[in-house]
Amino acid sequence: MNNLAPLAEALYAGRLALLIGPGVDEAAAADFCSRLARCVQEMPIFWVLTTRVDTQLAHAFEQAGVAYEPVVRDDTLAHRDDTLPALVHLFGSPGEPEGPYQQGDTSAEERLLHDPRRAEVRWLLHEIFSRHVFLAYGCDLTAAWFQALRDSFSGSEWPRPVYLVVADAAEGAAWASPGVELLFIDPLGLLDGRRVPALPRSRLQALFPWESATKGALDPAEEELSFDILPSPPPPPPPAEVEFSPDIPQSLPDAYQALRIDAAAPERVTVGVSFVLAVAIRQPDAPILQEKDLTRVESGEAEVLFAAGADAVRLRLRVNAPACAIADPDTYAFRLRRGANPPPFYFHLTPQQIGPISILIQLFQEDEWLGGARLQAEADAVPAGAVTLQLRSQPLTAAADTAIKWQVQELEQQRDEARRYLLRLQAKLIPPPDAISQVRIETEIDETRARIRGIEEEIDALMTGLTPDT
DSSP states (O other): OOHHHHHHHHHHTOOEEEEOOTOEEEEEEHHHHHHHHHHHHHHHOOEEEEOOSHHHHHHHHHHTOOOOOOEEEEGGTOOTTTTSSSEEEOOOOOTTTTTOTTTTOHHHHHHHHHGGGGEEEHHHHHHHHHHOOOEEOOTTTSSHHHHHHTTSSSSGGOSSOOOEOOHHHHHHHHHHHHHHHESOOTTTTTTTTTTOOOOOOOHHHHHHHHHHHHHSSOGGGGOBBBBSSSOOOOOOOOOOOOOOTTTOOOOOOEEEEEEEEEEEEEEBBBBTSOEEEEEEEOTTTTTOOBBBBBBBEEEEEEEEEEETTTTTEEEEEEEEEEEEEEOSEEEEEEEEEEEOOOOOOEEEEOOOSSEEEEEEEEEEETTTEEEEEEEEEESSSTEEEEEOOOOOOOOOOOOOHHHHHHHHHHHHHHHHHHHHHHHHHHHHSSSSSOOHHHHHHHHHHHHHHHHHHHHHHHHHHHHSSSSOOO
């Protein structure tokens, strides 16, 4: 039996993407595309990728009145509206300047893999697969482009689940790829219109507790979600034997646990000279972090959710400092046991400018932001700049704070993407191109820098609106 829970959870969280290939039965393609357009209209699906080279999907979106952004080459990404679903034509579209493609044209696959005009599209494809669960229809996942994409990830393994809907075992054997789970049912009902049962809303609210704050308390009469395209999870497996610490009860309910974030830095820093930032995640009653020579210490707060029966959670600690160079790593992933105080984590930062330095420390539980600490430091050209630690962090309890934190996280992703794009633009100036291209690239560099500054200003403004600690 297939485990469809990750697919349902991704759909509920807006992290499900669709991959549509030419293998969908042509006789049923029109109905399939119409159902897909309605699904995108009703549900938080923001990415539809296709290797089809006809206009049926675009026509279905237009017929259903679904506003969307078409993506074909890099130049179509520059001004894309991120609030609209994107229809990404991986093999191009019939209206391209190179001329129309034909189904099965190998040159289309070669262009996706090697065309310099699709470098940004290839990077975008990698980013989408990094963050989304994928559901594929009518796709030959043994294709060279798909294998190259998988090989680009660590260990040649998909970072998120990938599902392929197939009609029978023979089709699955022909199209299957390592790491892809075959589905002999269509959970979204795109092929035949029959949707599988809903996943109970109470289960989803347990998985995504911040949704409870924004959607309100669960009404017993509304146990099922208002839409019915979420698949039911399989029966739970027999409980495995878990080794618990002697001081931990053998039966533990879901529970939030408060933590404290301690940050320590030296009193003085110098431009161009590396300094150490120590960060410790500790229990509220644990001793304050003390490190030799790191005498300026401040603390913030966070909360983690321990699932029923679990004695540990997976956390991720990240430091952002736009005015500093951060030696690898700038992120640590670790497991925290109930009641434990793990050793401190150390980051090496080098100030790159004189004046104020903003350092943001964030703690995540998988994809959930648990707490943040903002540090304001002052760097001088000589060892005389004082480091002032002004940390602030809130537990995820208020709906308003939750919304702000999600906005900040999305803005940070946009900022990081803009920074990577800026590096690629700067690389295009080496060697120098012709005069017209150089002016165009330099103009785009200035616009990208201005966009990065604007995003950082938005982040700062949102952070000041968070509820102060009490």
